[in-house]
Amino acid sequence: MDTVRNILQIKGNLVYTTCITCSVYEALEVLEERNLGALVVVDESGQLVGIFTERDYARKVILKGRSSKETLVRDIMTDSPVFVTPDTELEYCMQLMTNKFIRHLPVIENNQLTGLISIGDIMKYVINNKDFIIQNLEHYIVS
Template sequence: MNIASILHEKGHDVFTIKLPKTLLDICATLREHRIGAILIVDDAGKVAGILSERDIVRRIATDGPDALKADASDCMTSSVVTCGPEETIQAAMARMSEGRFRHIPVVENGDLVGMVSIGDLVKRRIADAEREAEDLKNYLYAS
């Protein structure tokens, strides 16, 4: 299974923003859309950064409540790791585990086509394992 199969099920919608925004603005957007990370895009719609709840918590831990007044560009990760739709779920999970991040944008031919979370990948792996177990059970009982 690959990333494209997950996007086919969950959709290709990705919440993005353009800068300038404060961390408080980002928090409001994350809350409004019930998401854990947001992509920052440039005027051409290309990925310029990613900002997660974890990034915001780290900044608040360092700077206290005043951190929410900071510009999002000071807190975002600008060297964003991406994957392609053809990448396997296992490869994407390994990359996310190694990098210790929970969201990965999906880019095809330089264009943003979706984003998946570690939760999306784990959910799919569990569903695949359950389906395989059911298939094996049916095979054994049909014999």
């Protein structure tokens, strides 16, 4: 049973965040600097309040004719984001992402943000795991 914890053990728990009062422009700078597709939005106490994605920017700033320097993250973020725990099975994560049309899942444990996984993280894990199984089967057959 592969879980989110398996991915976090490889990827680590580093999560890039932005604040609700930051400008969209500031958040975009972090996305570009770190080559990310999303930032977790936290309040003053560090609690998860939303997620800011490139999709939010495209649909809620550019297409609406807003200014990224004048618009705040809280005005366009996806609030109450879907999240998972470290013990959530990867198959469930894939179903959730597909059904909700999302690419990123914050990871919460004991009411604390402990990670962020993307569909890319899941695919990389699944592919590497399949390659490992194939190599072991080939080794078994040859032996």
